[in-house]
Amino acid sequence: MLRYILISIAVLLINSTLIFAQGNYEWSSAKNGEGFNSFLLRNNVSPDKDLAKFKEVNKGRFTKNGDLIAGEKYEIPSRFRLLQASILGKDHQNVEQVDNSMSGAVLYLVAGHGGPDPGAVGTISGKKIAEDEYAYDIVLRMGEELLSRGAKVHFIIKDPNDGIRDDAYLKPDHDERCYPSQKIPRKHTRRLKQRAAAINILARNEKKTTYQRLVILHLDSRSKGNSTDVYFYHHSASKEGKILALSLQQKMKDKYAKFQPNRGYNGTIGTRRLYMLQTTTPPSVFIELGNINNKKDQLRFLKSENRQALAIWLCEGIKENYLKIKKK
Known part of the structure; x- marks a missing residue:
């Protein structure tokens, strides 16, 4: 029986909507009506830990009220992304x-x-x-x-x-x-x-x-x-x-x-x-x-x-x- 090794659990859990990756950052587009918590969770980033840093990195890309703009691409620095070694042990x-x-x-x-x-x-x-x-x-x-x-x-x-x-x-x-x-x-x-x-x-x-x-x-x-x-x-x-x-x-x-x-x-x-x-x-x-x-x-x-x-x-x-x- 051929043995196939599944891709890491980390990849399975990370949503695959990222636009592209280059260097030490990635980009993802905000969806219509999406708030910060939803956007960050979708991109496997912790709102509790990294919301302030995310806003700082993407300064100037938000509405006048400070909200996400639908269709706008936002930078996701790799240092924000969760390191997810297999939790299975x-x-x-x-x-x-x-x-x-x-x-x-x-x-x-x-x-x-x-x-x-x-x-x-x-x-x-x-x-x-x-x-x-x-x-x-x-x-x-x-x-x-x-x-x-x-x-x-x-x-x-x-x-x-x-x-x-x-x-x-x-x-x-x-x-x-x-x-x-x-x-x-x-x-x-x-x-x-x-x-x-x-x-x-x-x-x-x-x-x-x-x-x-x-x-x-x-x-x-x-x-x-x-x-x-x-x-x-x-x-x-x-x-x-x-x-x-x-x-x-x-x-x-x-x-x-x-x-x-x-x-x-x-x-x-x-x-x-x-x-x-x-x-x-x-x-x-x-x-x-x-x-x-x-x-x-x-x-x-x-x-x-x-x-x-x-x-x-x-x-x-x-x-x-x-x-x-x-x-x-």
């Missing part, structure tokens, strides 16, 4: 292209919480385990699998030094960033608005793509005696989101029937008025992977092979959903 930097079965699909993957918010916290062998670390590891594994099938993947929450990890205990930290490299706010509503805005900006730039899907991963927090199967939420008005949730649920049923035939699977599908489901434009599914406080559920994500299985099963469900829609 040193052992996963090159992704083998298995096939092109998902070529044309665009996926937005979001690991819940992050930065100052670890999400739900449990304990194992006297150590604290944080929801955001395990959701993030599974997101990375999903991303690797989807890339290997030819899909385009946008990782919305990223950690600069935590690639795919095989440890049972994933040490909590607080250095996650929101695409492209925004510091994650402490306040809950601001965090959600930040990542929803990043997704919607990216989605607008993928508007010619017929298949875009958003997948959000979380771990639940319940009493220790309450075990749950992987379950799903979608927007009540989203037919596409519901169809994707059904595909993922069916895949879980099939896998449990195959590998644990006497266990059964009781993961549910429902609707909830969750901010991320209500305010993001791509059809979306919100996934709860299990109860971080329950010992049986903890085995589902403490073992790296189980995290890998979850990632592959979810990706298989996404792939089947994509292929069915592609045939129509």
Whole structure:
């Protein structure tokens, strides 16, 4: 089998609308109605860190009110652009292209919480385990699998030094960033608005793509005696989101029937008025992977092979959903 090495994750994540590159700078044209945040995010530049410097470099190219001019070309110095070595980790930097079965699909993957918010916290062998670390590891594994099938993947929450990890205990930290490299706010509503805005900006730039899907991963927090199967939420008005949730649920049923035939699977599908489901434009599914406080559920994500299985099963469900829609 021919082995093709995908271009770096950095190139996949950087929007390809740049006009030309020369020396240590590049140029990009502003779109009609585009503001600074949208323009900079589209060009993989952090508004938080580099807006003032961007305005200084492009002095004289704005309206009298200081706004962007549609059609005007703006300089993007290379020192502004984010250095994006593969976030998958040193052992996963090159992704083998298995096939092109998902070529044309665009996926937005979001690991819940992050930065100052670890999400739900449990304990194992006297150590604290944080929801955001395990959701993030599974997101990375999903991303690797989807890339290997030819899909385009946008990782919305990223950690600069935590690639795919095989440890049972994933040490909590607080250095996650929101695409492209925004510091994650402490306040809950601001965090959600930040990542929803990043997704919607990216989605607008993928508007010619017929298949875009958003997948959000979380771990639940319940009493220790309450075990749950992987379950799903979608927007009540989203037919596409519901169809994707059904595909993922069916895949879980099939896998449990195959590998644990006497266990059964009781993961549910429902609707909830969750901010991320209500305010993001791509059809979306919100996934709860299990109860971080329950010992049986903890085995589902403490073992790296189980995290890998979850990632592959979810990706298989996404792939089947994509292929069915592609045939129509």
